[in-house]
Amino acid sequence: MKNFSSVFNIALRQPELEFVDIKLNRDNPIFLDPRLIEYQRDPIAKKMHKRIEIFWAEVFKAIRAKDLKRTHALLEGMKEPRETRLGYASGIQGNNVGEVLKDEIITALQNSFAIKTGILSHFGDVELFIDQIGIDRISDITTKIIKDVLIEFTQDQCSIFSSHIKLHKIKQRDIFDYKTLKWLDKEVLLPVFDGIPIILVPKTLVRLGGQSRGNFQCFYRFATRYFIEKEPEMLKDISPSGKDGKLILRDVRAYYPPSKDSLARWCAFNSNLLIDFKSDKLNGRIHILSDDEIMDVVYGNLMKDAG
Incomplete structure (x- = not known):
């Protein structure tokens, strides 16, 4: 199994790592959870939560104003985030937030009674009120909004193991700028595997699929x-x-x-x-996944073989 730690010769396993030790050649059915981001009090989570709150306040405002042009512009950056390898992003069966699904999601948001009436004001609550946006799409959307913070986190983690990890200058599209409320393209330094950049995710901010x-x-x-x-x-x-x-x-x-x-x-x-x-x-009901729960997903058969 080609996990991040094994590919980049990091002699540590999941309990000793701050990030999800993703399989790089397969999907990892683990999902970023905006509720966990909201509930954490560390600086990284606070930066993420700020971006999520600002972004969705603008989206909800545009929808209530029936400003379709503005709604489309805000959701323009919602393309499939393959870099984290979380959810079903790299597989053919995932319900990602791709271009094909964007109109469907916009329609669902526009028709939402919860949004029209102001009941839905926090993105973390979307799983309770909108059918077309499930845990995989919530995770994808969250990933795109906080992508700049995840890139910084990845760079920081790689600096800890700098002798093993080479960073490449990569052009990343659709990075949300919470100050200008626009999607930007930037050149950033990231690790790469099989030609696809890697973005790491803090292990304290993910959940399993059945919880939604x-x-x-x-x-x-x-x-x-x-x-x-x-x-x-x-x-x-x-x-x-x-x-x-x-x-x-x-x-x-x-x-x-x-x-x-x-x-x-x-x-x-x-x-x-x-x-x-x-x-x-x-x-x-909100809890951080244990290392054992994460390892069941990211190591899979390796754990069974070791047992």
């Missing part, structure tokens, strides 16, 4: 229980099937099948719903 769907399902269950207990008038049109005419979760699920649009409309009905969910449930 789990967060949505958790929010849906939280919302249905919330309304049954605190806002029964919201569910007054639903026929109860429980004992003694009691409304149960199954009744709500049958009337309101799990839907991100329904969640958005419920949040509009009760502005505390999303706030309470985050404080009561979601915050406890």
